[in-house]
């Protein structure tokens with residue numbers, strides 16, 4: 001379907017961008033991305049994916065907006081305090097780009113609902129803030145062979161990894177289990193400095209846009225770490241682990 005004149009104006013910078021253009025923009029419009037978490041990482045990721053014109057965005061979050069969120073969760077504003085995060089996120093994204101379809105789920109991601117929630121989407125963005133959710137997303141996406149983009153933040157630092165199940169290293173290939181001293185429900189996101197999730201969530205959006213548009217390379221088999229205090233991006237090269245409990249040869253298929 002051709003772009004309307006309004007869409008051509010809206011996406012003019014993409015349509016004129018060498019290496020992007022109408023073909024990539026059309027693919028983006030046909031693309032479907034699920035964003036789990038509408039907080040620090042999800043705010044910039046959702047904002048940029050909606051602005052870019054991704055066709056369908058899924059949102060999952062069971063939290064309500066708290067005043068302490070506003071230091072970093074830029075989808076939400078002071079009048080939204082007490083409101084479900086998915087509601088204020090949908091209102092903000094709809095105002096930004098009415099062409100994007102939004103599917104909001106005000107619920108907690110669990111082993112029971114994850115498969116059904118992820119099924120309609122081409123790619124999943126892990127914008128959660130706790131180890132239990134991150135390992136659940138890894139395991140469900142590996143089982144569904146669903147590409148996903150992991151990010152995690154703590155203090156002044158963050159990390160990023162794109163996973164193409166069956167083709168590239170998954171989170172458990174690198175870290176078979178959550179850190180031993182951390183309870184699974186523990187949050188890795190001490191602090192953080194408010195702009196750190198902005199950096200990592202924006203990088204997740206870049207990865208998702210390239211994947212959906214079919215351009216460029218993906219951050220696979222490389223864990224990219226960012227240290228905001230030392231001003232350092234460092235790639236840590238990884239390989240699939242044949243003994244990985246999620247994607248290795250001996251992994252038990254999950255029902």
Ligand SMILES: [Zn+2]
Pocket residue numbers: 169170171172173174240241244245246247248
């Ligand atoms: Zn693995």
